[in-house]
Amino acid sequence: MSKLCIIPARSGSKRILKKNIKPFLGKPIIAYAIEAALVSNLFDEVMVSTDDLDIAKIAKKYGATVPFLRSEKNANDYATTIDVIDEVITCYKAKGKIFKTTCCLYATAPFVTDKTITSAYKILINNQFDTVFPVMNFSFPIQRALKIDSNNKMKLFQPKHLNSRSQDLEKAYHDAGQFYWFYTDKIILNKKLWTDNTGVIVIKESEGQDIDTIEDWKLAEIKYKLLHEKKTTL
Secondary structure: OEEEEEOOOOOOOOOOOOHOOOOOEEEHHHHHHHHHHHHOOOOOEEEEEOOOHHHHEEEEEHHOEEEOOHHHHHOOOOOOOHOOOOOOHHHHHHOOOOOEEEEEEOOHHHOOOOOHHHHHHHHHHHHHOOOEEEEEEEOOOOOOEEEEEOOEEEEEHHHHHOOOOHOOOOOEEOOOOOOEEHHHHHHHHOOOOOOOOOEEEOOHHHOOOOOOOOHHHHHHHHHHHHHHHHHHOO
């Protein structure tokens, strides 16, 4: 079964300058995603979709391909992940290449591992889901979430859970922001990554970190070092 890995990495990040190639503990952050994909030995091709020649150069250095540059319309702030995937798949089709399954792996996901990628792929195939992606559980029950009005007064989103014990509340999860495995034709047809037939793989809170700000970046580096120090001492 032909498998493609797409790593989106456009230029022009606003909150963190050159985010996709910024050094993360000694090497460009995109290198972690490329290396995890290559080590998994799952893919017929690991490619980076970018509009930037510097990103392309670094991507190739770490073993990815950049068979074509991303179009200008899909390199702006309004282009979605689906837009990028659709463009990549269309370009490959024009070259006569068809991929049964695809993994869209984010460039700023240094915690992703070949084992997680492989485990998620098995879930996709064995359960015949349209899509599978990693999730993490919320560290605090979302049923006890608060909102604050203009007078700084708080209210519960769900007042009925005011006196509920945390252990009695159903666990809730959120997208870990690492990757999406999917059957290519299903996602291209539906034009969305989440369908009514989507599965997940649960990862630990220590195995992921959303990176949107410099503070997030510093926290991610601390978590990464702690995680790998722990693994080396086991």
